[in-house]
Amino acid sequence: MSAAGLHRRHFFCAILAGWFALGLMLAAGAAEPAGGIEVRDGWVRWLPVGLPAAGYLTLVNHGDEDRFVTGASSADYAQVHLHESFTTPDGDARMRPVSRLRVPAHGEVALAPGSYHLMLIDPKREIGVGGTATIALRFADGTELEVKLPVKAPAKNG
């Protein structure tokens, strides 16, 4: 093969690789997809008249290093906040924002009623029971994980 042919081939491969990387980035909302994280038991508790809803899921880290969720966003809701419910010493209910949620290496963390949850504010479209809400979780390493959560009736607890 001539030198010119070799160059053409390199050029072609580079274009192909570029397109592939761009495709991955588009699929994950422009960030690199988060690998090694598995999502289990995801659901959203539907509430009527567009009231803020809660999203729940368990994140399982199959990797050797701790991962940290630092935020979340969604095309389905105007705002998504990572919160934790807690009880004051007087027995009253409170919530606090969580800026860094640890998913331990070879471990898991549960977002579940009464504890960590995604607060989903202002649905941008009609999201009903039986539907699906799509949420993107951001990790501290810049990667992103898109999760699809089934929307369930409010009278369930899991």
Place this chain on the structure above:
Amino acid sequence: MARLRLLAAGGALAALIWAAGCSQQRAEWALTDLSGHLPDLQFKLKSASDPDLMAEDFRGKITLVFFGYAHCPDVCPMTMARLGQALHALGDAAQGVRILFISVDPKRDTPEVLRGYARAFSPEAVGATGTPEEIETLARRYRVAYQALPPDANGNYEVMHSKAVYVFDGAGRARLMISDTDSVAAIDHDLKALLAEAKP
């Protein structure tokens, strides 16, 4: 001296609770016995279907009273779901029970919002609220704490609120307290006992 008075007061309260416990013929409650510790059910509030919702409207029904707010995404729905499940498990007998969700956030929770909210959990659930003064008086009467916290950059705000649910019998007497650790089975057990009491 002050310490002594406090001890004496504490002793008297303990004796009172003990005496109240002894006077109860049936002590096999799964929930916390509140008898004699809270005033009878009394209020005037607003619901979507009744601008003058009164405690008298709930006479003859066992009423589960919960102070919360509809913009609370996690704890309030979790509690309402447990109450709704307990009523669902009662079958037709659930018609003798009402869930009364009282919003401590009257600024955002209109009676219309509360109607949709309550019904999402049970056909026997009623959502109500009142003026800030009415809510304050009612919360003080039942020793319920609540406080709206400063809003965030988006204008969202959280309301700290009590987690307890009070159970009043058909005569409006405070009988039991449901805490967030009580199971649906425990709630059902005691609701059945209260419903059986009401039968002649």
